[in-house]
Amino acid sequence: MTVVLKLGGSVITDKETPETVDDDALDRAVGTIADADVSSLALVHGAGSFGHHHAEKHGVTPTEGSHDAEGVWAIHDSMRRLNDEVVGRLQAAGVPALPVHPLSVGARDAESTLSLALDSTATMLAEGFVPVLHGDVIAQAGAGATIISGDEIVAHLARGLDADRVGLCSTVDGVYDAHGDVIPEITEFADVADALGESEATDVTGGMAAKVRALLELGAPASVFGPDALAGFLAGRSVGTVVDG
Numbered sequence: 001m002t003v004v005l006k007l008g009g010s011v012i013t014d015k016e017t018p019e020t021v022d023d024d025a026l027d028r029a030v031g032t033i034a035d036a037d038v039s040s041l042a043l044v045h046g047a048g049s050f051g052h053h054h055a056e057k058h059g060v061t062p063t064e065g066s067h068d069a070e071g072v073w074a075i076h077d078s079m080r081r082l083n084d085e086v087v088g089r090l091q092a093a094g095v096p097a098l099p100v101h102p103l104s105v106g107a108r109d110a111e112s113t114l115s116l117a118l119d120s121t122a123t124m125l126a127e128g129f130v131p132v133l134h135g136d137v138i139a140q141a142g143a144g145a146t147i148i149s150g151d152e153i154v155a156h157l158a159r160g161l162d163a164d165r166v167g168l169c170s171t172v173d174g175v176y177d178a179h180g181d182v183i184p185e186i187t188e189f190a191d192v193a194d195a196l197g198e199s200e201a202t203d204v205t206g207g208m209a210a211k212v213r214a215l216l217e218l219g220a221p222a223s224v225f226g227p228d229a230l231a232g233f234l235a236g237r238s239v240g241t242v243v244d245g
């Protein structure tokens with residue numbers, strides 16, 4: 001059973017304060033993962049208050065690239081430091097976590113099609129490790145380097161690893177409808193477009209709308225849920241909103 005799980009940047013960081021880990025939230029998520037019984041787990045984390053501020057400062061988005069090596073490095077370096085923090089805490093809790101940095105193993109072509117080699121991730125999984133990827137900057141033909149969101153990486157991993165379950169743990173309990181109630185299932189973007197907004201904090205990758213779009217293209221059901229439902233998700237229960245295109 002292969003599970004791909006994203007810890008939202010808005011969960012593990014304080015999104016209002018630049019480069020600040022939310023210690024309690026990260027420790028809770030790490031403790032829940034350490035207690036879970038999942039044979040093959042690939043983790044991804046988002047940027048929260050790390051990558052998004054640097055991306056905005058240097059004008060880099062998923063579609064606007066940059067050839068400024070120092071700017072690209074500043075974005076990547078902030079994500080690498082957040083990744084160090086996540087991997088370190090997982091290891092301290094007994095989870096055999098190892099980092100995988102998308103900048104070093106992926107690229108986009110001029111049409112923005114992503115290639116991200118999964119050899120390292122798949123081999124780590126087969127050897128009993130827990131690979132930890134993250135939203136990043138990535139070289140793109142004709143554009144320098146552009147942003148790749150953690151959600152896009154989740155979609156790529158889910159397909160490439162033939163994942164059995166996919167989960168996005170965000171700050172919200174699921175995707176809300178116009179009345180603020182959690183929508184149990186989404187099968188068409190048009191049905192929910194009006195209720196889907198951007199993230200409340202600095203976020204160059206588009207908040208919930210982009211998340212739902214990426215998940216609808218997966219071809220496998222994926223769940224969006226809040227931190228309180230993480231243990232339930234890892235135990236195999238249906239939680240939050242199921243997005244199934």
Ligand SMILES: Nc1ncnc2c1ncn2[C@@H]1O[C@H](COP(=O)(O)OP(=O)(O)OP(=O)(O)O)[C@@H](O)[C@H]1O
Binds near residue numbers: 048049196198203206
């Ligand atoms: N209809 C909706 N239902 C739920 N959340 C919504 C909706 N519309 C907008 N949002 C916003 O989307 C946010 C979740 O997207 P966001 O990209 O911030 O999550 P994340 O993946 O946890 O963080 P990051 O992108 O930093 O990794 C919520 O915190 C909320 O502010």
Ligand SMILES: C=C(C)CCOP(=O)(O)O
Binds near residue numbers: 009045048147
């Ligand atoms: C801004 C960067 C570097 C990555 C964004 O990833 P996300 O937080 O998953 O949207």
